[in-house]
Amino acid sequence: MSMSNDTKSHSTVSVTLHLERKHSLATRWMHWVNFPLLAMMIWSGLLIYWANPVYGIRIFGYELFAFFPQWFYEFLGVPFRLGEGLQLHFFFMWLFAVNGIAYIIYTIASGEWRSIVPLPSSFKRAPKVALHDAHIVKEKPPQGKYNDAQRIAYSGVILMGAGSVISGFAIYKPTQLAFLTAMFGGYQWARWVHFWLTILFVLFFVVHIIQVAIAGWSNFRSMITGYDVIDDKEVSQ
Amino acid sequence: MSDDKEILVEKVRELVDAPKENWPGGSDNTANLINEPRYLSEPLSADQAKKQMSARSRRGFLVGGIAALTTVFGWRWISDETKYNLYHRAFAFNEKVSQFFYSPRRLAAEFPPERITRPNRLNGDIGMMNQAEVSVWKLTVAGINGSGIREFTIDEIRALPRSEMTTEFKCIEGWSTIVNWAGVRFSDLAAACGLTQETIPEYVSLTTPDKQYYVGWDTAAIMHPQTLLAYEMNGEPLTVEHGAPLRLASSTKYGIKQIKRIGNIEFTSVRPKDYWNQPENGGYDWYAGL
Structure with missing residues (x-):
């Protein structure tokens, strides 16, 4: 072990490392509980969507991609399971919503929101993070627990969750909550929002997995244990 | 100093x-x-850090692993029958919540005539196989204040107060069409039978003349002002395939509940059977309320 050239104060102690608490126990539980719940909501949503699969990416009326191709449904065994999809969706929706609401309340009350919420200036710094991640720029913008791109992404995905629950209510009770359905521009627009938010969740998930894989083991471990080991260089200002 | x-x-x-x-x-x-807090341990030697982190890793991965395995194998261990019952208990719970917040004063949006979907979509013909039924059609209403029965011809239905609405018909599959309906509010038929909000039982059962298609409604939803016994659709007499001579049209339930060619109506305090709620037909939500 190389001794640090730290000669200022604690020259007698061989001090180089810290344990840093990254994620509280509550955050870790809610994060991991959310994973199967969101997966269930997306899966059951797909079983429901199959019954009226109308969305696609179209340019001037030409369909570039249809959500979803027949082989995709058949590969996953989706066809003719609408009834089951509704059963799953209207059971797991409670668990998904309760976990999400508990997370938001906890994050506000505990002060953890300070790690996640972006400032207006974050939107200027986030592209620099992206350039650094793409190995175009060497300099890494200074950050707290999360960088500015993560702040925007993690706050965004919380808003997406809220948007899914709210647009879900607009589809679920379009007569009793007619004002809510009208806010989305009507029943079919609420369904459109609900669908595209789901696609965004899937894209978020893919990017999230890639980023976690790139960030490495100790970062992943911190989402299990809550802690990471860092050296003095990362502490100094 | x-x-x-x-x-x-x-x-x-x-x-x-x-x-x-x-x-x-x-x-x-x-x-x-933003004044983000930071939680750092005391400075540690490499050995101390390694030891502490290992201990935390062991605990974290052990607890996490047990939790993950319990979830996966626990879920597999639960029988399909138990899961089915669980989902249907969730439907029942959702129904209670919906009923608690339900108000007959809240109405679905109405649309101008130019928004009517043309051509209209057609779906469902269960219980409408025998065309001979249409010409001899009569509506039988049973369970009036106990065991009272009344019969209505289509002319007698047409003589009741006429209501019209242009609303969005919503199929449980996810599609919707905008339709103009004309007919009798169900609440007006109930009144014609001498039933009031106080004397009407909790449920209404409706079946096709051959009883092949049958739906159950909660009284609150069927007495909603946007629930019609419709005999006209988009300004024309109802066609046979859309449910002539009389069908339900409502903004309070999905299309599966808006039964065509109604032959029998019964007021009852026993929750009626519902076609799509049957396990063999997919086990859909009995309530299916919007």
Whole structure:
């Protein structure tokens, strides 16, 4: 072990490392509980969507991609399971919503929101993070627990969750909550929002997995244990 | 003395002026601007750090692993029948919540005539196989204040107060069409049978003349002002395939509940069977309320 050239104060102690608490126990539980719940909501949503699969990416009326191709449904065994999809969706929706609401309340009350919420200036710094991640720029913008791109992404995905629950209510009770359905521009627009938010969740998930894989083991471990080991260089200002 | 004072002033300035900078980069770091807290242990030697981290890893992965395995194998271990019952208990719970917040005063949006979907979509013909039924059709209403029965011809239905609405018909599959309906409010038929809000039982059962298609409604939803016994659709007499001579049209339930060619109506305090709620037909939500 190389001794640090730290000669200022604690020259007698061989001090180089810290344990840093990254994620509280509550955050870790809610994060991991959310994973199967969101997966269930997306899966059951797909079983429901199959019954009226109308969305696609179209340019001037030409369909570039249809959500979803027949082989995709058949590969996953989706066809003719609408009834089951509704059963799953209207059971797991409670668990998904309760976990999400508990997370938001906890994050506000505990002060953890300070790690996640972006400032207006974050939107200027986030592209620099992206350039650094793409190995175009060497300099890494200074950050707290999360960088500015993560702040925007993690706050965004919380808003997406809220948007899914709210647009879900607009589809679920379009007569009793007619004002809510009208806010989305009507029943079919609420369904459109609900669908595209789901696609965004899937894209978020893919990017999230890639980023976690790139960030490495100790970062992943911190989402299990809550802690990471860092050296003095990362502490100094 | 003056030294002490200096130090004190310095400390106060530190507390008041300087932002608490827990993170590198000063004011160029969002974390410092937003005063993000930082939770660092005391300085540790490499050995100490390794030891502590290993202990935390063991505990974390053990608990996490047990939780993950319990979830996966627990879920597999639960029988399909138990799951089915669980989902249907959730439907029942959702129904209670919906009923609690339900108000007959809340109406679905109505649309101008130019928004009517043309051509209209057609779906469902269960219980409408025998065309001979249409010409001899009569509506039988049973369970009026106990065991009372009344019969209505289509002319007698047409003689009741006429209502019209242009609303969005919503299929449980996810599609919807805008349709103009004309007919009798179900609540007006109930009134014609001498039933009031106070004397009407909890449920209404409706079946096709051959009883092949059958739906159950909660009284609150069927007495909603936007629930019609419709005999006209988009300004024309109802066609046979759309449910002539009389069908339900409502903004309070999905299309599966808006039964075509109604032959029998029964007021009842026993929750009626519902076609799509049957396990063999998919086990859909009995309530299916919008």
